[in-house]
Amino acid sequence: MAIVSGAIKPGEILGNEIESSEQLQVSRSAYREAVRMLAAKGLVESRPKTGTQVSPQRRWNLLDPEVLAWFFEAGAPSPAFVRDLFELRMVVEPAAAALAAERRTPEDLARMRRALLEMEKHGVANEDGRTADREFHDAVIEATYNAPLVSLASSIGAAVRWTTIFKQRHGPLARDPMPEHWRVFDAIAAGGAEPARAAMRDLVAQALEDTRPEIER
Amino acid sequence: MAIVSGAIKPGEILGNEIESSEQLQVSRSAYREAVRMLAAKGLVESRPKTGTQVSPQRRWNLLDPEVLAWFFEAGAPSPAFVRDLFELRMVVEPAAAALAAERRTPEDLARMRRALLEMEKHGVANEDGRTADREFHDAVIEATYNAPLVSLASSIGAAVRWTTIFKQRHGPLARDPMPEHWRVFDAIAAGGAEPARAAMRDLVAQALEDTRPEIER
DNA sequence: TCCGGCCTATTGTCTGAGTAATTCAGAAGC
DNA sequence: GCTTCTGAATTACTCAGACAATAGGCCGGA
Numbered sequence: 158m159a160i161v162s163g164a165i166k167p168g169e170i171l172g173n174e175i176e177s178s179e180q181l182q183v184s185r186s187a188y189r190e191a192v193r194m195l196a197a198k199g200l201v202e203s204r205p206k207t208g209t210q211v212s213p214q215r216r217w218n219l220l221d222p223e224v225l226a227w228f229f230e231a232g233a234p235s236p237a238f239v240r241d242l243f244e245l246r247m248v249v250e251p252a253a254a255a256l257a258a259e260r261r262t263p264e265d266l267a268r269m270r271r272a273l274l275e276m277e278k279h280g281v282a283n284e285d286g287r288t289a290d291r292e293f294h295d296a297v298i299e300a301t302y303n304a305p306l307v308s309l310a311s312s313i314g315a316a317v318r319w320t321t322i323f324k325q326r327h328g329p330l331a332r333d334p335m336p337e338h339w340r341v342f343d344a345i346a347a348g349g350a351e352p353a354r355a356a357m358r359d360l361v362a363q364a365l366e367d368t369r370p371e372i373e374r
Numbered sequence: 375m376a377i378v379s380g381a382i383k384p385g386e387i388l389g390n391e392i393e394s395s396e397q398l399q400v401s402r403s404a405y406r407e408a409v410r411m412l413a414a415k416g417l418v419e420s421r422p423k424t425g426t427q428v429s430p431q432r433r434w435n436l437l438d439p440e441v442l443a444w445f446f447e448a449g450a451p452s453p454a455f456v457r458d459l460f461e462l463r464m465v466v467e468p469a470a471a472a473l474a475a476e477r478r479t480p481e482d483l484a485r486m487r488r489a490l491l492e493m494e495k496h497g498v499a500n501e502d503g504r505t506a507d508r509e510f511h512d513a514v515i516e517a518t519y520n521a522p523l524v525s526l527a528s529s530i531g532a533a534v535r536w537t538t539i540f541k542q543r544h545g546p547l548a549r550d551p552m553p554e555h556w557r558v559f560d561a562i563a564a565g566g567a568e569p570a571r572a573a574m575r576d577l578v579a580q581a582l583e584d585t586r587p588e589i590e591r
Numbered sequence: 592t593c594c595g596g597c598c599t600a601t602t603g604t605c606t607g608a609g610t611a612a613t614t615c616a617g618a619a620g621c
Numbered sequence: 622g623c624t625t626c627t628g629a630a631t632t633a634c635t636c637a638g639a640c641a642a643t644a645g646g647c648c649g650g651a
Contacts, residue, residue: 185605193407204613241522306462403634596648605638
């Protein structure tokens with residue numbers, strides 16, 4: 158979290174085991190295993206003699222769910238970052254809806270319907286409501302049956318969840334988001350790729366609209 | 375590679391340190407650190423008593439460049455997987471081109487131009503030509519100045535590189551891909567989002583077309 | 592049939608030592 | 622003065638052995 162928040166800048170050397178002996182009271186093994194995990198996510202790179210240094214941000218694996226989570230847990234992410242995540246949603250989700258419209262099984266539709274009913278029942282203001290929202294978006298992406306896209310779902314889901322919280326924190330929701338959700342569902346159920354794409358685009362666009370004041374583009 | 379190729383199926387237990395003592399002659403520390411890396415990429419999950427078991431594929435971090443590389447190194451990936459990667463390109467790259475058209479700097483344009491000239495010089499059949507091709511696509515994605523999208527670039531790049539090799543292996547290229555590349559460049563240089571999107575869509579579509587016989591959709 | 596406690600296998604952690612590799616500095620040669 | 626080579630120091634990497642903690646399964650009892 159110190160890395161993703163920028164407290165430790167890229168290029169900076171991660172103390173030669175100093176971390177292990179002073180601040181965190183852990184042994185070298187535990188420290189090393191932790192560093193290996195960070196290296197696997199592209200956050201750091203360690204070489205003999207040089208030490209373990211933080212990689213430039215472009216090498217980070219930003220789509221990794223854990224890395225994304227650290228971004229949010231480390232405090233309020235920058236508005237630019239939230240904007241970027243919305244752009245990613247705007248790119249991926251309409252396309253996913255279009256593909257899902259062509260490939261969804263009846264079971265997929267049932268799952269989406271369940272999620273939306275759950276969402277109506279609890280309301281998006283509730284934690285359960287947000288979970289249901291996320292479940293809906295997950296169901297749509299998984300209905301594409303495209304493995305790489307599906308692995309994006311967890312990242313998108315994290316963005317969905319957090320941006321919803323973000324919106325709430327700054328005043329109540331502008332308006333009921335359910336009609337847009339149902340339009341997406343109907344379009345996917347009908348099987349038309351382009352209507353589904355358009356409906357999902359509207360949904361994400363509205364979410365972006367509600368967040369716009371905070372993003373101060 | 376044994377995991378991504380399916381030799382070890384999800385749910386299977388990864389030998390309780392048996393791996394370390396018999397096949398690979400490595401100590402427990404090294405083995406543990408390797409497992410930690412796999413866990414960081416979502417390939418495995420280890421809990422006390424249960425052991426280290428392979429996660430279901432939907433938990434894998436398929437966008438991770440290394441994981442993607444393992445897929446290709448482990449032998450010929452399934453046609454369905456290659457198809458999925460192309461679909462991902464079809465989703466991401468046209469959108470990236472549209473965004474790049476609005477935000478690219480003169481330096482970005484110079485970089486793209488350099489890559490294309492390099493590509494013409496060596497030809498796509500050459501290894502240097504492929505590298506230049508990848509450089510061009512990287513330059514486009516990075517010109518969006520969208521950090522999460524940029525971190526997708528390495529995955530997309532791997533897909534680009536491999537699918538090009540894949541095509542070559544099965545006969546010479548159908549036709550010269552340079553005109554499409556230049557059209558994308560011109561559109562991005564002109565600054566129109568929609569023309570850039572369309573041009574990139576054509577480029578990816580042609581690449582898909584050339585590969586279609588192998589994908590046997 | 593259900594519940595709780597014990598047992599044990601497995602991961603997690605720690606410590607100390609030794610090896611390998613890379614970079615930096617200095618010296619030698621051109 | 623510049624380049625090249627060589628050596629040393631620093632750092633990551635690996636190994637080995639031991640102990641702690643956790644959680645699943647087993648057994649006994651209610």
